[in-house]
Amino acid sequence: MALYFTEKHPERVIKYVGMDNTGLDLPDPWFYELAKWPVIGEAAMKLSMPTSVDATRQLLEGLLANKSEMTADMAQELYPPLTFQCNLASQWVLERNLDWSVTDQLIPKMKTPTLVIWGKQDTIEDSSSYVQRWHQLDPQATIVVLDHAGHLVYDDQPEKVKQLLLSFLAA
Template sequence: MSTTTTDTPATPMNAHGTSIYQDWLQGEHGPMRYWVSEPKRGAPVVFIHGYAAMVEHWKQITLHAARSHTFYALDLYGFGESARPSGEPTRERWAAQVATFIREVVGEPAVVVGHSMGGVVATEVARSYPDLTRALVLVNSSGMQLFERPPTFFDTVMMNALSLPILGEAVTCAFTNPCTLEYSVRQGLLSAYHNKERVTPELVQTFTTPLRKYGARSYLAASRNFRGLTLEAFPGDVRAPTLLIWGAEDRSIPPSDAEAIKAHLIPQAEIVVLPDTGHCPFDETPEAFNQALLPWLDRV
C-alpha cells in the first residue's frame, strides 16, 4: 500500500490549479517512488522512463499533460530513487511493478507511456496486463535493434566484456569515477539529444545524482541483459490503441524502428514523427510532443 509521507518533488511544480506530489509505494521488490498530479482529471496516464532515467525526465511536459489528464510517473526498480533489488532486471519484472502500481495507486486502467527502454516495459504491460491498459504510447522505444540492426563485431565485443565478472564492474567503476562522472553523463546525453542546448547543467545533475548516491550496479545489470530487453509481441498480442511518437533525428533508434513495430508487432499503431528532434522528444521539443500526444489521448 502507498505510504502516508506524501511530499512535493524536489522542484515543486504548481500551475493552473494543478500540483505535482511525490509519494512511495511498497512493492514486491521494495519501495518505488512516483509522482502524481492533483486534482484528478480525465484518463490516468502512467509515464515510464528509459534506461538510466527517472521521473524528473518528464518534467517539461508534466504540468501541461496534467491539465487534461491525471499524470503519474514512477521510477523503475534500479533507477531514480526506487529500490535496487538483486537479481536480473527483466521486462517481466518491471511490467509487474507497473501493474502493481496501476492496481494499487491508479485504481483503474491507465494509458501507459514508455520511453526508450521504458517502451519495452510498457509493451509488456499492454501484452500481459490488457485489463490494466487503456492505451499504449511508445516514445522512441528500444527493443527492435537486434532485429533491425544486428550488432557489429565491436558491439558484440563490448556486450561480452560487460557480461564478464570483474571486467564489467571495472568498466562501471571507471564510468562512475567522481572525477569524470559529470563529463561521462553529459557526453551520453549529448549523443542522445539532437538539440544540444537542451543538455543543461541541471539535466546533467539530474542524471548524475542517482549514480553518486547508489552507484551503477543496477545500470550494469540492465546492460548485461540487453539481449533480453527486446520487444516481444506478435500481431494481436497488443490490442490497445497505440501511438508511436518518434524524433526524426534519433541516431541510435531511428524512425524506421517505429515502422518496424507497426509492420511486425502492433499493426493498429499510429505513427507521428517529430522534426528536429532526437531521442527524447518530451524534453527536447515538449510543445511538439504535447501536440502529438494530448489530442490523441482525447480521441482514444
C-alpha cells in the same frame, strides 16, 4: 516494462505510449551488447559513467538533437543518481536479463491503442529500423518520427510531444 505490462494486462491499460523505447527483438546498440559480458561489460559501464556534472552534461548532449535544450539543471539533476554503485550495477544486470523476443512476439496480439514517438536523430537506436519493425508488428499503431529530435525526444521537441500526447489521449 510498460509495454510488457500493457501486453500482459490489457484490461488495465486504456492506451499505450512509447517514446524512443525498445521492446523490439532487434540488436541492441553495441554498448549495450558489450554490457552483457561479465567483467568486460561492467568495466565498460564503469568507465563510461560521468564523473562530474559537466561530464553528465556532455553525455546528455549526445542524446539530444538540439544541444541548446540541455540545461545546467538537467545535468545537475541526473548526475547524483549516476554516482550510486547500485544504479550502475542495475544497468548491466538489466541488460543481461532482457529478452526482447518476449515483448516483440506479443505486440501483434496487443489490441491497446498505441502511440510510438521517435526522434529521427536518435543516436542510440536507429529510428528507421525500430519504426519499420513497429509497423510490421502493429500496423494499427500510430507511429510518429519527429525531426530535430534525438533519443530524448521529449526534451528536444517538448511542445510537439505534448500536442501528440494530448491528441492521442483525448481521442
